[in-house]
Amino acid sequence: xxxxxxxxxxxxxxxxxxxxxxxxxxxxxxxxxxxxxxxxxxxxxxxxxxxxxxxxxxxxxxxxxxxxxxxxxxxxxxxxxxxxxxxxxxxxxxxxxxxxxxxxxxxxxxxxxxxxxxxxxxxxxxxxxxxxxxxxxxxxxxxxxxxxxxxxxxxxxxxxxxxxxxxxxxxxxxxxxxxxxxxxxxxxxxxxxxxxxxxxxxxxxxxxxxxxxxxxxxxxxxxxxxxxxxxxxxxxxxxxxxxxxxxxxxxxxxxxxxxxxxxxxxxxxxxxxxxxxxxxxxxxxxxxxxxxx
Amino acid sequence: xxxxxxxxxxxxxxxxxxxxxxxxxxxxxxxxxxxxxxxxxxxxxxxxxxxxxxxxxxxxxxxxxxxxxxxxxxxxxxxxxxxxxxxxxxxxxxxxxxxxxxxxxxxxxxxxxxxxxxxxxxxxxxxxxxxxxxxxxxxxxxxxxxxxxxxxxxxxxxxxxxxxxxxxxxxxxxxxxxxxxxxxxxxxxxxxxxxxxxxxxxxxxxxxxxxxxxxxxxxxxxxxxxxxxxxxxxxxxxxxxxxxxxxxxxxxxxxxxxxxxxxxxxxxxxxxxxxxxxxxxxxxxxxxxxxxxxxxxxxxxxxxxxxxxxxxxxxxxxx
Numbered sequence: 001x002x003x004x005x006x007x008x009x010x011x012x013x014x015x016x017x018x019x020x021x022x023x024x025x026x027x028x029x030x031x032x033x034x035x036x037x038x039x040x041x042x043x044x045x046x047x048x049x050x051x052x053x054x055x056x057x058x059x060x061x062x063x064x065x066x067x068x069x070x071x072x073x074x075x076x077x078x079x080x081x082x083x084x085x086x087x088x089x090x091x092x093x094x095x096x097x098x099x100x101x102x103x104x105x106x107x108x109x110x111x112x113x114x115x116x117x118x119x120x121x122x123x124x125x126x127x128x129x130x131x132x133x134x135x136x137x138x139x140x141x142x143x144x145x146x147x148x149x150x151x152x153x154x155x156x157x158x159x160x161x162x163x164x165x166x167x168x169x170x171x172x173x174x175x176x177x178x179x180x181x182x183x184x185x186x187x188x189x190x191x192x193x194x195x196x197x198x199x200x201x202x203x204x205x206x207x208x209x210x211x212x213x214x215x216x217x218x219x220x221x222x223x224x225x226x227x228x229x230x231x232x233x234x235x236x237x238x239x240x241x242x243x244x245x246x247x248x249x250x251x252x253x254x255x256x257x258x259x260x261x262x263x264x265x266x267x268x269x270x271x272x273x274x275x276x277x278x279x280x281x282x283x284x285x286x287x288x289x290x291x292x293x
Numbered sequence: 294x295x296x297x298x299x300x301x302x303x304x305x306x307x308x309x310x311x312x313x314x315x316x317x318x319x320x321x322x323x324x325x326x327x328x329x330x331x332x333x334x335x336x337x338x339x340x341x342x343x344x345x346x347x348x349x350x351x352x353x354x355x356x357x358x359x360x361x362x363x364x365x366x367x368x369x370x371x372x373x374x375x376x377x378x379x380x381x382x383x384x385x386x387x388x389x390x391x392x393x394x395x396x397x398x399x400x401x402x403x404x405x406x407x408x409x410x411x412x413x414x415x416x417x418x419x420x421x422x423x424x425x426x427x428x429x430x431x432x433x434x435x436x437x438x439x440x441x442x443x444x445x446x447x448x449x450x451x452x453x454x455x456x457x458x459x460x461x462x463x464x465x466x467x468x469x470x471x472x473x474x475x476x477x478x479x480x481x482x483x484x485x486x487x488x489x490x491x492x493x494x495x496x497x498x499x500x501x502x503x504x505x506x507x508x509x510x511x512x513x514x515x516x517x518x519x520x521x522x523x524x525x526x527x528x529x530x531x532x533x534x535x536x537x538x539x540x541x542x543x544x545x546x547x548x549x550x551x552x553x554x555x556x557x558x559x560x561x562x563x564x565x566x567x568x569x570x571x572x573x574x575x576x577x578x579x580x581x582x583x584x585x586x587x588x589x590x591x592x593x594x595x596x597x598x599x600x601x602x603x604x605x606x607x608x609x610x611x612x
Binding site: 029128132135136137138139140143144145147148149220221223224227228231232233234247248251254255258261262265268269272273275276277280 | 309312313316317320321324325327432435436438439440441443444447448450451455462545546548549550552553556557567568571579583586587590591594
């Protein structure tokens with residue numbers, strides 16, 4: 001066995017998955033979160049096949065149609081089917097949120113590990129910059145970036161990722177600083193393993209678990225921010241639906257047809273709550289020390 | 294010695310605040326210059342002749358090199374001159390002061406509501422761990438804390454303003470009349486405050502649970518101090534530090550959230566200034582409002598630091 005193969009001890013895969021299953025069954029809330037998120041992801045994947053109509057198809061006859069057998073959730077002012085628009089929008093919201101968190105995790109963890117491992121003046125600058133960026137509200141950063149780059153799904157991902165990166169830099173830095181001094185890292189260094197290999201093979205596996213769990217929690221925040229930005233007209237652009245822009249589109253009709261606003265609101269509520277419950281349960285499971293109560 | 298350590302810390306924090314502000318000003322300056330088409334184009338629309346736009350550009354200093362523009366911009370800001378709004382032609386500072394009371398009532402109201410609900414609920418849940426009150430508090434806080442404020446606002450607006458008509462749907466009330474200002478702010482402040490209450494319940498509960506297990510609580514109990522006194526003198530006092538930290542952090546979140554909440558209730562606040570600024574490409578207005586946000590965030594951070602050393606004297610030594 002070469003020095004590079006020295007890993008920190010880990011629990012065998014099978015017992016871990018069995019433990020997870022037992023934990024999930026013992027915690028009904030976690031199960032609800034997992035099932036809810038699973039359903040949302042399925043809806044986002046298969047929404048276009050499930051949706052009864054094209055979300056952009058207008059129909060003068062169906063303008064403000066009430067809920068009925070042909071339009072389960074009714075139709076909007078252009079006669080577009082609300083259910084189909086919500087299903088299509090779920091895809092946009094989930095893809096944008098998950099992509100921005102993944103980008104935040106990947107970039108933030110990479111910067112955090114390298115910065116903490118190298119130490120010195122660069123590390124000081126990186127951590128100071130990260131702390132400063134954390135002082136700006138996510139929505140304000142989002143608005144600034146989207147004003148500069150222009151609205152649209154891709155730019156929302158960039159805007160949200162930018163506000164997540166400093167959080168994951170902080171997290172990865174803290175974990176790396178703790179792991180860096182452990183014996184197995186020292187052993188690897190003594191046997192001549194390069195710094196790059198140490199970071200990738202020894203430090204990364206110890207950091208990534210915490211980062212992923214924390215990422216699951218941040219997905220709910222990303223969904224929330226995406227909804228806010230697209231409500232403000234800076235996200236997915238009409239006529240393409242997003243939950244946020246469906247709400248702003250429906251606001252003028254809040255007296256006559258409040259359901260146009262209520263359904264996308266409920267979609268947002270369910271999505272963020274499911275993801276938050278799941279993230280919370282994941283954190284309790286992987287890191288029981290943070291919140292034992 | 295003690296006072297010296299504290300003042301060194303405060304000077305450090307203040308310097309960091311100034312540096313953050315400089316960084317923010319620079320970022321805002323650069324971000325707004327990357328937008329295709331400059332302020333003169335935006336101001337003139339498509340109708341103006343090329344000569345006219347060039348003249349305007351010269352007047353606005355936009356024909357200068359970027360670095361010169363940057364220093365001029367910084368100089369204006371240092372002097373407190375936020376410039377004229379491109380779209381409305383009024384001083385930006387005047388526009389900001391006009392709407393400030395509307396945004397302030399929502400943000401401060403939301404923070405008050407969140408604290409008044411969240412802290413006691415968390416305390417009760419923490420003291421009665423594993424009772425039904427605790428279970429309800431946990432469930433509410435787990436689900437409530439991530440719902441966007443503007444969604445809560447809409448879900449409050451439909452029953453209480455649209456159907457029952459108890460509250461206004463549109464507007465911010467009369468700025469000179471405190472009663473009307475507060476009346477119009479009730480639903481928007483609730484929209485921001487309920488999410489915060491959920492967060493704060495959770496935090497307070499977990500802090501109380503940690504403190505209950507501390508040695509000094511056990512000692513106090515062994516000495517025969519009443520449960521009431523233990524709670525108020527030992528637990529509450531110690532719980533204040535994390536709660537104040539949270540309030541500071543959440544005040545910053547709330548400033549961001551208030552933008553969408555204000556739009557929902559069509560209030561004449563910062564949210565409307567920002568969205569109007571984006572729609573009309575009114576960059577001077579936009580950059581100033583964004584700077585006010587950042588400045589507020591920095592001031593809040595600094596205030597939290599000051600509060601710390603007042604609440605918990607131990608922090609002065611360790612900082």
